[in-house]
Structures are given as C-alpha cells and as structure tokens.
Amino acid sequence: MTGEGAPDAALAARALAGDDAAFGRLMRAHTNDLFRFARRYTGDPDAAGDVVQDTFVSAWKALARYDDSRPFGVWLRAIALNKCRDRARRRYLRRVVLGQADPEGFEAQSRADPSPDAEMSLITRQRLDRLDRAVAGLPAGLKEPLILTVFEGLSQQAAGEVLGLTAKAVEIRVYRARRRLAELLQLGDDAS
Numbered sequence: 484m485t486g487e488g489a490p491d492a493a494l495a496a497r498a499l500a501g502d503d504a505a506f507g508r509l510m511r512a513h514t515n516d517l518f519r520f521a522r523r524y525t526g527d528p529d530a531a532g533d534v535v536q537d538t539f540v541s542a543w544k545a546l547a548r549y550d551d552s553r554p555f556g557v558w559l560r561a562i563a564l565n566k567c568r569d570r571a572r573r574r575y576l577r578r579v580v581l582g583q584a585d586p587e588g589f590e591a592q593s594r595a596d597p598s599p600d601a602e603m604s605l606i607t608r609q610r611l612d613r614l615d616r617a618v619a620g621l622p623a624g625l626k627e628p629l630i631l632t633v634f635e636g637l638s639q640q641a642a643g644e645v646l647g648l649t650a651k652a653v654e655i656r657v658y659r660a661r662r663r664l665a666e667l668l669q670l671g672d673d674a675s
Contacts, residue, residue, distance in 0.1 A: 491555030526619030625660035
C-alpha cells in the first residue's frame with residue numbers, strides 16, 4: 484500500500500527498506516501527538532520539542548526493532564516516555580547533585596509579557612500553566628498512566644503495555660493521579 488492512507492506498519496517497513504520519505508510521513512503523522520504528550524509530561528513546550536526530536540532520532544535508529552503487531556504511535560510514545568524520564572533524571576542531577584538552578588523551572592519561566600494582548604489571556608494562560616505544572620509535578624508512577632490514558636486517549640490496556648503494567652494497575656494509578664491533582668489544584672486555590 485503506497486497511497487496517503489498507507490498504515491503506519493507499511494510506512495515503517497518502507498522506511499526500514501531505505502525510503503526516507505516514508506519515515507518523513509510517519510513523523511508528520513505523529514509529531515503533534517508526541518508533542519502534546521511530551522508537553523504534558525514536561526510542562527514546558529521547549530522541552531517537549533526537544534523530546535519529540537530525540538524520540539524520532541531514536542525511533543529511526545531502532546526501526547528494525549519495531550514490532551508491527553503493535554500500533555506505531557504506541558511504540559513512539561514508549562520511546563518518548565523514556566526520553567521524558569531521561570530528561571527528568573538529568574534535570575534532577577543538575578539541580579540536586581551539581582547545585583545548578585533549573586533553567587526550565589517555574590522561576591525561569593514566569594517572566595511577564597508586557598504587551599496588552601498578553602494581559603487579556605493572562606488568567607487563562609496562568610490556569611493552563613498551573614495545570615501543566617501540577618501534572619508535570621506528579622510522581623512518574625501517577626503522571627505516566629494519567630497522561631497516556633486521559634490526555635493521549637490510550638486504553639488502559641495499551642497504556643499498560645507501554646508502562647509494563649496491568650490494565651487494572653493503570654486504572655488505579657489514574658484514579659490516584661486525578662485525586663492528587665485535585666488536591667494540588669485545591670491547595671493552589673487556597674494559597675491565592
């Protein structure tokens with residue numbers, strides 16, 4: 484199948500055979516979903532862009548290991564999840580072990596935009612940023628199942644495959660993540 488509706492597995496096979504355009508089509512088809520996933524995980528659009536690039540580089544290198552019985556998007560999210568985890572570990576090491584300030588932290592990101600248009604959307608932007616920070620601040624064991632199921636729309640079974648968990652474990656973790664998010668957001672409202 485070589486038309487625009489070619490399934491991801493066929494495009495992956497063509498890319499593995501040396502068809503760079505096929506891999507380009509896979510990238511175009513999955514970039515937005517991966518960016519959204521990484522943005523929710525990291526809480527930062529610049530970091531998310533880096534994660535997406537790293538994900539596609541790793542996917543290209545590992546294409547021979549892609550199992551075409553699984554959806555290509557799920558395989559990419561598993562790679563992206565590992566890239567997000569790696570990034571979080573590096574940030575932690577810089578901050579704690581090396582004592583460096585976090586260049587992606589809240590303080591570095593909270594510079595005000597003085598334009599009048601920015602003032603009109605400030606409240607909405609602050610709420611979205613607060614939610615992004617709250618999600619990004621969840622422990623990985625809660626954040627990952629939440630992002631994959633609630634924000635990315637994967638089934639609990641598919642999320643479990645990515646995370647190496649049972650569907651029931653994913654369900655429990657999503658419940659706990661939602662409860663923790665509600666607590667975090669409520670605490671933020673009380674502090675205002």
